[in-house]
Amino acid sequence: MKLTGKAWVFGDNIDTxxxxxxxxxxxxxxxxxxxxxxxxxxxxxxxxxQPGDIFVxxxxxxxxxxxEHAPLALKGAGVACVIAESFARIFYRNAINxxxxxxxxxxxxxxxxxxxxxxxDLSTGVITNETTGExxxxxxxxxxxxxxxxxGGLIAKTRQDLLGGAA
Amino acid sequence: MGMTLAEAILAAHVGAPVHPGxxxxxxxxxxxxxxxxxxxxxxxxxxxxxxxxFDRDKVVLxxxxxxxxxxxxxxxxxxxxRLFARQxxxxxxxxxxxLGIEHVLLPEQGLVVPGDVVVGADSHTCTYGALxxxxxxxxxxDIAVAMATGRIWMKVPSTFRFIYRGERRPWVGGKxxxxxxxxxxxxxxxxxxxxxxxxPAIESLPMDDRFTMSNMAIEAGGKAGLIAVxxxxxxYLAEHARRPYREFRSDPDAVFAATxxxxxSEIEPQVAFPHLxxxxxxxxxxxxxxxxxxxxxxxxxxxxxxxxxxxEILRRRSVHPNVRCIIIPGSQEVMRQMIREGLAxxxxxxxxxxxxxxCGPCLGGHMGILAAGERCVSTTNRNFIGxxxxxxxxxxxxxxxxxxxxxxLGRIAGPDELPAPWA
Numbered sequence: 001m002k003l004t005g006k007a008w009v010f011g012d013n014i015d016t017x018x019x020x021x022x023x024x025x026x027x028x029x030x031x032x033x034x035x036x037x038x039x040x041x042x043x044x045x046x047x048x049x050q051p052g053d054i055f056v057x058x059x060x061x062x063x064x065x066x067x068e069h070a071p072l073a074l075k076g077a078g079v080a081c082v083i084a085e086s087f088a089r090i091f092y093r094n095a096i097n098x099x100x101x102x103x104x105x106x107x108x109x110x111x112x113x114x115x116x117x118x119x120x121d122l123s124t125g126v127i128t129n130e131t132t133g134e135x136x137x138x139x140x141x142x143x144x145x146x147x148x149x150x151x152g153g154l155i156a157k158t159r160q161d162l163l164g165g166a167a
Numbered sequence: 168m169g170m171t172l173a174e175a176i177l178a179a180h181v182g183a184p185v186h187p188g189x190x191x192x193x194x195x196x197x198x199x200x201x202x203x204x205x206x207x208x209x210x211x212x213x214x215x216x217x218x219x220x221f222d223r224d225k226v227v228l229x230x231x232x233x234x235x236x237x238x239x240x241x242x243x244x245x246x247x248x249r250l251f252a253r254q255x256x257x258x259x260x261x262x263x264x265x266l267g268i269e270h271v272l273l274p275e276q277g278l279v280v281p282g283d284v285v286v287g288a289d290s291h292t293c294t295y296g297a298l299x300x301x302x303x304x305x306x307x308x309d310i311a312v313a314m315a316t317g318r319i320w321m322k323v324p325s326t327f328r329f330i331y332r333g334e335r336r337p338w339v340g341g342k343x344x345x346x347x348x349x350x351x352x353x354x355x356x357x358x359x360x361x362x363x364x365x366x367p368a369i370e371s372l373p374m375d376d377r378f379t380m381s382n383m384a385i386e387a388g389g390k391a392g393l394i395a396v397x398x399x400x401x402x403y404l405a406e407h408a409r410r411p412y413r414e415f416r417s418d419p420d421a422v423f424a425a426t427x428x429x430x431x432s433e434i435e436p437q438v439a440f441p442h443l444x445x446x447x448x449x450x451x452x453x454x455x456x457x458x459x460x461x462x463x464x465x466x467x468x469x470x471x472x473x474x475x476x477x478x479e480i481l482r483r484r485s486v487h488p489n490v491r492c493i494i495i496p497g498s499q500e501v502m503r504q505m506i507r508e509g510l511a512x513x514x515x516x517x518x519x520x521x522x523x524x525x526c527g528p529c530l531g532g533h534m535g536i537l538a539a540g541e542r543c544v545s546t547t548n549r550n551f552i553g554x555x556x557x558x559x560x561x562x563x564x565x566x567x568x569x570x571x572x573x574x575x576l577g578r579i580a581g582p583d584e585l586p587a588p589w590a
Contacts (some may be wrong), residue, residue, distance in 0.1 A: 011355055017551040022530035025203040025239035026233060028210070042555035060355035063388060064549060066290040068207050068306035070498060089359050089574050090290060094306035124460070144190050144320065158312050162217065163397060 003080040003101070004119040004130070005052035007112050012058035012148020015092065019062065020072040028069065030076030037073040047165075054120065056112045058084065071095040072137050083127060083138070085109040096145055097154040101130030103127065108136035169418025171326035171457045172393050173361035176301040176415050180284050184370045187325035187424070190323040195225070195575030196300075197279060199287030201269055201526075202230035202241070204249045206345065207307035208288055212314050220255050222319035227259040228252050228279060229269040234528040237533035247305060267498020267524045270294035270382060270463075270466035275500055280412035281396045286313050289465050291548065296381035296393040297374070299414060301361075303390050324361040324390045324418070325424035327352075331368035333432035338582050340476070341376025342468060343565035344368070345383045348429065348439035358388030360424060361387065363417065368431045369394060370540060374403045382467045385550050386444040436581050438544075438565035442552045450569060450581040460543040461492045461574040463567050464522070465529045468546035469497025471504045473567040480571035481517040485586035487577030492519040517572070529577030531555045538564075544573040 021094070024036045038045045055074065061084035071094045074082065081101040095102045099123060101122055108127045111120060111135040125138040141149065149155035170178060170185070176296055178185045182194050198220075200208045203275055205228055210221075210304025220226045225408065228248050232240035252260035254547070259278060268273060270291050271557035281299035285292060288310040305319070313319045329348060344364075349356070362384045364462030377394050394400075395416040406413065417423075420456050435449035463469075463477045474496055486492040494514050496502040502524065505511050529547040537556030542563065550562035563579055571580045 015549075015551045017530070017549065017554050021553050022232075022532060025534075026238060026244060028203075028206050028244070042556040043558075060358060060388060062550060063354055064385075066204065066288055066292075066304040066306050068204070068288075068308060071306075072207075076546075087354065088355070089270075089390060090306060092303055093309055097306060097308040142190065153408065154308050154312055155211050156217055158315065162215070162316070167170065 001122045003118055004053065004055065004117065005054045005080050006050065007054050007056045007114060007123045008049070008120045009070065009112060009114040010057040010103065013060045013063055014057050015064035016062055016067050016070040017064055020073040025067060025069055030072040031074045033069050033073035033078030037077045046077060049077045049079065053078065054082045054118045055079050055082040056109055057082065058071035058109055059086045061087050064096065068094045071098055071100045075100045083108050096148055099153045100150065101136035105136045105138040108138065168422065171361065171417045171421040171423060172222025172363055172415055173301055173312060173324060173326050173391055176282055176284060176509050177323055178245045179415070185323045187323050189323045191323060192320050193284055195286050196209045196283040197225050197227060197285045197311055198310060199227045199269060199285065199289065200307070201232050201289055201458055202234060202245050202248055203232045203560045204288035204307045204310065208310045209247060209251045209315065209514060210312035211308045215311065215315045217315045218492065220314045223256050224258045226257055226314050226522055227273065228257060229261045229272060231266060231268050233529065234525055235263050235523065236279040242371060247349055263498060267500065268466045268469055268526055271469050271501065271565065272565060273496030274298060275407060276284045277407040277409035280408045280410050281400065282413035282415055286310065286319050287352045290385045291382050293384045293392045294378055294382040294391065294466060296384065296391050297377040299394060299396040301391055301393070301567065304385060305522055319460065320511060324359055326363050327357045327360045327367060327470050328363045328423045328426045329433050330366035330426065331364065332366050332428065333368060333430045335368060335431050336435065338436050338568045339431070339568050341372055341379035344431060344436055345380040345406045345436045346439050346444065346447050346564060347434045349383065349387045349445045349589055351427065354386060354443055354445045354515055355388040360389055361391040361393055362389040363388065363393045365395065369389050370397060374399055374471055375470040378470060379467055382442065386548060426534035437568055438569065438579060439550055441550050441561040441563070444548065444564060453579045456542065456579045458490060458544050458573055459491060459541040460535060460537060461570050462495065462528050462535055462543060462545040463570050464497060465526065466497065467548040468567050469495060469501065471501050474505050474510060476502060477567040477571040480568055480574070480582055481519065482513045482584065484517055484585065486518040486574045489577050490574050492574040493522060493528065495522040495525060495527065495552055504554065528555055544570045544579055546570050
């Protein structure tokens with residue numbers, strides 16, 4: 001599966017309070033949360049993100065709180081994929097569980113510039129910067145994570161496991 | 168090959184030796200969520216279709232974040248959690264007036280004991296590592312699955328061991344040790360790892376300070392923050408534990424991913440500057456920073472030891488005219504003890520506000536939100552952009568003594584700079 005979109009580039013340690021501030025956690029749907037995504041970094045950003053855009057960030061993306069509202073807000077805003085040098089572990093689990101594609105690639109994270117056109121092939125993990133022609137190979141997912149992704153998220157996988165595939 | 172404390176607990180749960188990097192499916196002893204993470208967990212739980220939670224005695228719901236309800240949407244979320252708790256007949260649902268901040272409450276109520284595996288939809292679930300339990304924060308969907316099945320998948324973490332030696336200086340507590348440590352290794356210094364806090368300076372550290380250290384393991388990216396059981400833990404458990412428990416410790420031949428030795432005698436009270444917990448400075452190098460607010464409380468520093476320390480500083484002193492000082496005992500029990508010891512009177516005399524237990528201002532919920540450009544010294548755990556209010560406001564993390572002294576002086580300062588108390 002291939003995704004193509006415009007890159008939004010961020011720095012290191014983008015925490016979940018920045019992705020979606022706690023004052024917005026009195027709502028829990030992706031569509032509503034999306035209106036406030038990254039508002040403390042740039043209040044106008046939510047209005048500028050186009051469906052299919054790709055976030056590119058430095059190390060430890062999604063650090064801090066366990067709020068699943070963070071990947072939900074990104075997904076709701078139409079962010080198709082997050083590429084980072086590394087992810088905080090709870091964010092990583094949350095994104096996989098809710099079906100927000102995330103890829104670890106320190107090289108891509110360092111080389112891609114704001115506004116570049118980026119294509120991600122989720123089946124091979126190859127990231128292509130269409131603007132510069134550069135290609136990057138992201139870290140492969142462990143087998144177990146692939147099972148969650150293929151099932152369509154952790155809930156779907158759990159239903160399969162419990163009901164013997166009757167889901 | 169020997170196992171670390173974290174590995175030993177996980178191995179006992181899966182019934183076989185484990186090694187770092189291994190993906191395991193672990194039975195859990197307790198599953199936790201709060202008023203902002205439970206609504207999504209409940210929504211996802213209902214999609215699984217099992218009907219009932221795996222064990223009504225092992226699913227704990229604590230509406231502590233935006234309570235007492237701060238607005239109508241928060242009230243709706245709390246009602247959803249309350250109705251779920253009733254429908255599922257949960258043994259451990261805590262209502263306003265009978266609750267506390269979850270990570271103060273659960274150990275106090277004896278719901279977590281050594282050797283447990285605990286998962287919570289709250290990143291500070293790692294607090295229970297101070298009791299020698301493997302406790303880690305996850306998201307709502309993971310918690311939904313744990314509520315349904317009583318099991319969770321995880322990667323066995325490697326262990327980063329910290330050995331603390333030497334005598335603590337005056338006014339240096341668990342908060343300073345952990346801020347100093349995070350300052351050394353950075354906010355991703357223990358990413359994906361279990362942190363284990365050990366050494367002579369931990370062995371003499373009071374239980375409340377240990378909770379503070381384990382609580383902030385997540386601020387270094389840690390999956391857990393463990394301390395082996397000793398006599399201080401056992402004394403705490405004798406008063407609180409509701410179940411028998413099993414003690415684990417790292418084997419002498421356990422393999423650690425890294426070990427850092429820290430001489431605590433070199434550590435001054437620490438202040439973490441905006442906007443990362445790793446942005447630490449010793450109190451002597453803070454300079455003149457006027458402040459608008461002080462918050463003393465939270466899952467990090469809302470226990471009776473913290474409240475006593477703040478009262479010791481504020482006794483027969485006054486909060487600076489330019490400062491709002493907000494004291495938030497971490498649970499009903501902490502509040503009761505505070506009143507019983509006459510500390511509430513101390514705070515009222517000093518001109519401080521006292522709140523009912525809530526996470527409230529720590530995450531910018533309510534009970535002390537900052538205006539544009541305002542500065543707060545807080546005993547909480549995070550100082551990210553916009554954490555306590557406006558995106559241009561600033562949070563400085565410190566221990567309760569520094570926070571209380573700053574409230575008196577109107578600027579960030581340690582207790583050594585305080586004027587003499589009133590006669």
